[in-house]
Amino acid sequence: MVTRAVLVASVLCACSDEVVVSPVIEGPVDDNDASAFPELDEIIMTVAHEGNERDLVSASFSRGEQIAITGAPFGDDLVIHMTGFRGASNVAYGRTCAFHVDAKNAPPTPHLFFSRSVKFANLGVTPIDRLRGGAVSYLGTALILGGDAHGLDVSTVQRYDPLSGALVNVGEIDARNGAVHALVGASPPRVVVIGGQVGGVGAAYLELVDPTRRVERVDDLQAPIPRIGLTATSLTDGRVIVVGGNVPGGPPVGVISELALGTGVDVRTLRAVLAHPRTGHTATRLGDDLGAPVLVAGGLDAIGQPVSIAELFKPLAEELADPLKFAPRMLIPRSRHQAVRMPDGSVLIVGGVDAGGTPITTLERFTLDAGFVSAGDMPETAGITDSTVTQLADGRILITGGRTTTNTITNTAFIVRLDPLDDSVDIVPTDRLAVPRANHQAARLCDGTILITGGTAGRAVAERYNPSPAGRR
Numbered sequence: 001m002v003t004r005a006v007l008v009a010s011v012l013c014a015c016s017d018e019v020v021v022s023p024v025i026e027g028p029v030d031d032n033d034a035s036a037f038p039e040l041d042e043i044i045m046t047v048a049h050e051g052n053e054r055d056l057v058s059a060s061f062s063r064g065e066q067i068a069i070t071g072a073p074f075g076d077d078l079v080i081h082m083t084g085f086r087g088a089s090n091v092a093y094g095r096t097c098a099f100h101v102d103a104k105n106a107p108p109t110p111h112l113f114f115s116r117s118v119k120f121a122n123l124g125v126t127p128i129d130r131l132r133g134g135a136v137s138y139l140g141t142a143l144i145l146g147g148d149a150h151g152l153d154v155s156t157v158q159r160y161d162p163l164s165g166a167l168v169n170v171g172e173i174d175a176r177n178g179a180v181h182a183l184v185g186a187s188p189p190r191v192v193v194i195g196g197q198v199g200g201v202g203a204a205y206l207e208l209v210d211p212t213r214r215v216e217r218v219d220d221l222q223a224p225i226p227r228i229g230l231t232a233t234s235l236t237d238g239r240v241i242v243v244g245g246n247v248p249g250g251p252p253v254g255v256i257s258e259l260a261l262g263t264g265v266d267v268r269t270l271r272a273v274l275a276h277p278r279t280g281h282t283a284t285r286l287g288d289d290l291g292a293p294v295l296v297a298g299g300l301d302a303i304g305q306p307v308s309i310a311e312l313f314k315p316l317a318e319e320l321a322d323p324l325k326f327a328p329r330m331l332i333p334r335s336r337h338q339a340v341r342m343p344d345g346s347v348l349i350v351g352g353v354d355a356g357g358t359p360i361t362t363l364e365r366f367t368l369d370a371g372f373v374s375a376g377d378m379p380e381t382a383g384i385t386d387s388t389v390t391q392l393a394d395g396r397i398l399i400t401g402g403r404t405t406t407n408t409i410t411n412t413a414f415i416v417r418l419d420p421l422d423d424s425v426d427i428v429p430t431d432r433l434a435v436p437r438a439n440h441q442a443a444r445l446c447d448g449t450i451l452i453t454g455g456t457a458g459r460a461v462a463e464r465y466n467p468s469p470a471g472r473r
Helices: none
Strands: 003-004 006-009 018-020 024-026 042-049 057-063 067-070 074-087 087-093 099-101 110-112 120-121 136-139 139-144 155-163 164-172 182-183 190-194 206-209 216-218 231-234 240-243 256-262 266-272 280-284 294-297 311-314 340-341 347-350 362-367 371-377 388-391 397-400 413-419 425-429 441-445 450-453 463-466
Touching: 006 110, 018 463, 042 067, 074 155, 099 311, 136 182, 139 190, 139 450, 182 240, 190 240, 206 266, 206 441, 231 256, 231 280, 240 294, 280 340, 294 347, 362 425, 371 413, 371 425, 388 441, 397 450
Parallel strands: 006 067, 024 110, 136 441
Antiparallel strands: 003 024, 006 018, 042 057, 042 074, 074 087, 074 099, 087 110, 120 463, 136 139, 139 155, 155 164, 182 190, 190 206, 206 216, 231 240, 240 256, 256 266, 280 294, 294 311, 340 347, 347 362, 362 371, 388 397, 397 413, 413 425, 441 450, 450 463
16 A cells, blocks of 8 residues: 655745655555554644654645645654544554655655554565674665575675655675675765585685675675674764674684774774673674673583673773682573663563573563563563564664474564663563564665565565554654
């Protein structure tokens, strides 16, 4: 379903001509459960500056009325919000990504995805079939890359752009297994593909992906990183910190490397070395300020046992915290887990397996003051391994799909949040995926929706989760 609404945006000066911006209002495709139309009684459409709670203009429309509002100013960060009601209940929402309107240039045609709130919606586009790999949020779009399908590594990079609603191929990377991805540089950043293996041999080169340019392979590296099981963490200044992992067939290493993007790619091995070499761990930045430390947690040691002791890397000093002063232990040492920073700066540890390969349902929460503490248990129907863990615009966490404790691929999804009253962690179910998925990909788009792709036995349509409007101004 695609419809059109009309927004008339004009400069506040009375002598200026009006400029008509006609957003394309998109909705779910062949998905009556997520579709908002035709059951709405009222629609409220507003225009605001991105991130601002104050509406510049607002208008209400009853069923059957043409949607057209006037009087919005010119600006370079405008957003259209659209809210649908049944009676007094807010049941549907959508917003555009930020767009620019001025008197000299042709007006844009922004896309607005509108569906029932807290629902997964079928998009009607079918990405390349892939397991594993990743989806990287890139300038409001999603870059989907890497992974494998039917025993073969996938080389095609795809980009989903909510500004146009299009899924396109943007290039080819070398087909390799076990690589990691991160944003490097700024204005604009690029996606760097690091490590992995080809034919059982570690990839000693990097690749840089930029949808507006070409995929660039960089072979001549002063300090190659031919490892698997490593992590790549983007810092706020555009650098990337690469931690641990192992050369295929070799033991874990404690090496920490830094990538920086200038006229070329500068890769150097830092003096700091993990006290506990590991592979299959997580590395999570503890804040957005310059120099925020990176928590290294979990993973496997040289004899295949989970590492219980976490370490803390300090990017500005390029050193690790003194292990005699900082050595917090996970309650349940694990690997194949995921870690995500919560709004208060704590880190939530989700899923993974223990020393015997048993899935771990216990959530752990890390803070610098308290170390690791229990944060409750995952529901019985939740994916414990091979799920996606994505932060929503309001700081809550969306967990989708994965494998349950019985190794069943599931279509369940859950929302994790901090309880504002007692600071505990709450986990509640939300809408289910259209199909069960594991080893799939997820990325947040510039309108606050979450794109879900891959993770199925064959090709399946992409899905888009529409969270509540909270945090999406």
